[in-house]
Amino acid sequence: MNIRLTTEYQNAMKTIQILYRHQDNINESYTSYGLKHISEDYLKSFNFKDTYISNDAFITAMVDCGYTLKEIHNSPNFFFNVNVL
Numbered sequence: 001m002n003i004r005l006t007t008e009y010q011n012a013m014k015t016i017q018i019l020y021r022h023q024d025n026i027n028e029s030y031t032s033y034g035l036k037h038i039s040e041d042y043l044k045s046f047n048f049k050d051t052y053i054s055n056d057a058f059i060t061a062m063v064d065c066g067y068t069l070k071e072i073h074n075s076p077n078f079f080f081n082v083n084v085l
Helices: 007-019 032-045 055-064
Strands: 020-027 069-071 078-084
Touching: 007 020, 007 032, 007 055, 032 055, 032 078, 055 069, 055 078
Parallel strands: none
Antiparallel strands: 020 078, 069 078
8 A cells, every 4th residue: 555645644744744844954852753743642632533643654754745864773763854843
């Protein structure tokens, strides 16, 4: 299945555009897993029915939004050049 067709991906895309901004350097304060939870909590605050976002869907959406990723050694998570609003 194409991850870009899932509700998880669409939820990630909605929240990335609202909650995050590009910055020049990689931000190692937040992992992709932590950022996806911030996004899910944001959706929950507006009583969205389906708020789950998989880590893979979130990572794909971040890359599609033009963020640069940095691999975390021995981890399924990544860091991004992101400023959390």
